[in-house]
Amino acid sequence: MTSVITVPQSLDDRTFEQVVEQLAAVPADAKVLVDARHTRWSSPYGLTALLTLGQSRAEKAGFAVPEAEETASYWARAGFFRHAEELFELSGSVPKAKSGESSVLLEVTSVANSDDVHTVVGRIQQKAQKMLATELHIESRATVGFAMTLSEICQNIVEHAGRGGWVAVQAYTYRQRPPHRRLIVIAVCDAGLGFRQSLESLPGRVRDERWDDAAALEEAVIRGGSRFRDPGRGQGLAGVRKYIGRWDGKLTVRSGTARIAIVPSWDEDVPLEEKLAPFPGAQVQVIIPERVSGSPR
Amino acid sequence: MNHIDVSTVLRQTLSCELYSNLVTRPTGAAVRTQIEALVADTLDHSLTVIDFSHVGMIDFSCADEVVAKLLLQYVAEDPDAREAYFLFRGVTDDHWDAIETVLERHSLALVLETDDGAHVMGQVNDGERMAWEKVYELGRAVPADIAIALGAGTSEAERVLEILHRRRLVMRLDDGYVAVGGLGETDA
Numbered sequence: 001m002t003s004v005i006t007v008p009q010s011l012d013d014r015t016f017e018q019v020v021e022q023l024a025a026v027p028a029d030a031k032v033l034v035d036a037r038h039t040r041w042s043s044p045y046g047l048t049a050l051l052t053l054g055q056s057r058a059e060k061a062g063f064a065v066p067e068a069e070e071t072a073s074y075w076a077r078a079g080f081f082r083h084a085e086e087l088f089e090l091s092g093s094v095p096k097a098k099s100g101e102s103s104v105l106l107e108v109t110s111v112a113n114s115d116d117v118h119t120v121v122g123r124i125q126q127k128a129q130k131m132l133a134t135e136l137h138i139e140s141r142a143t144v145g146f147a148m149t150l151s152e153i154c155q156n157i158v159e160h161a162g163r164g165g166w167v168a169v170q171a172y173t174y175r176q177r178p179p180h181r182r183l184i185v186i187a188v189c190d191a192g193l194g195f196r197q198s199l200e201s202l203p204g205r206v207r208d209e210r211w212d213d214a215a216a217l218e219e220a221v222i223r224g225g226s227r228f229r230d231p232g233r234g235q236g237l238a239g240v241r242k243y244i245g246r247w248d249g250k251l252t253v254r255s256g257t258a259r260i261a262i263v264p265s266w267d268e269d270v271p272l273e274e275k276l277a278p279f280p281g282a283q284v285q286v287i288i289p290e291r292v293s294g295s296p297r
Numbered sequence: 298m299n300h301i302d303v304s305t306v307l308r309q310t311l312s313c314e315l316y317s318n319l320v321t322r323p324t325g326a327a328v329r330t331q332i333e334a335l336v337a338d339t340l341d342h343s344l345t346v347i348d349f350s351h352v353g354m355i356d357f358s359c360a361d362e363v364v365a366k367l368l369l370q371y372v373a374e375d376p377d378a379r380e381a382y383f384l385f386r387g388v389t390d391d392h393w394d395a396i397e398t399v400l401e402r403h404s405l406a407l408v409l410e411t412d413d414g415a416h417v418m419g420q421v422n423d424g425e426r427m428a429w430e431k432v433y434e435l436g437r438a439v440p441a442d443i444a445i446a447l448g449a450g451t452s453e454a455e456r457v458l459e460i461l462h463r464r465r466l467v468m469r470l471d472d473g474y475v476a477v478g479g480l481g482e483t484d485a
Binding site for chain 1: 316
């Protein structure tokens, strides 16, 4: 029997939880159909997380393509279907990708090794510089930090996931709360080991009764912990936190059953969520907002 | 004085002309290994310019491998260890964020050459900084010179100079000390 997983109309890091909750009720080896027919919009997080869903299934899942032509066309331009067709049995009308979408800074790109990170960083620099300056009114030196942030998050996949993942970068307008600021969003998702299992591989690590996905996220994201004994490890996420702090940005990391967030003043997210429905790997999102008068720097 | 253009080493390491960014830990480790091999070919007492002028950007992981681990190789607990000194050149603000972070993490310091001279950067205390700047200003200094600058006794000046020497921020030449970056290229 095939279980149908309904994708919300608007798919982002928050609404993806509805997808995960539906999945939690389905055995890992069961056939699923991911029904995105009525989905009208997705953030880069939504697109990359859907791919990890496909990656995590033992049996190739079905995927019903959005019926709205505009949505399907955008997903095609964002590079989603190019990867999805390898992971899902697609049904519905899959449009051909056309170029010319200016808000896609980096289309959905697979990341599995160090060369992929070089490629991603190389591709993003020029376009990010223009976008940061013209749309977000952030000075050009922020571009380097942006590329560094992208590099470090992608490296998490290479170093810790144990399998490949995907990255996507896009600009859009935040409409949940005024003022409606322009944002650049980086999403990096994988269905690999996840933070807890990665940290547990450090020999001699003591696990007490408080050790769980939330504790692992706090260890890695807040305290810079790493599965390596090398004292130089763990600086990547610390550097990302420093960068988002400087540019009033937001960082969220979901892994296993927990989600941690570094929340700026313009957002109302919660710092830590526990006991979420389980989902493999790690899903990271960085948001850099348009700079408005009085923003920290 | 030896000169290593990091971007050249990067391109040789990756066998790719397209990459000018120092990103990822494996890339950093490969670049450092190459730099170490070049340094190993020099004399036991050597000064090498590590030139970042043509490097686009460096991320934290790569800075840890290329800068921190390189320095850690030669920062000596044993005063008779191989004396390899490094002068960093062409480091921009864009590079500095990552480099400063890893220096802080490992309690390291380095000498940076800029348009207005050489500067000691990273984790040094006030006494070490003052002593280094005095040695740099004088060109060559003995403990008595530094004692005056620090307002301390000669033994304290000797101790601070020895710390700077072990951290490979000053070179010991005969009975005096010379700051890294304090010699002209032809003198080194």
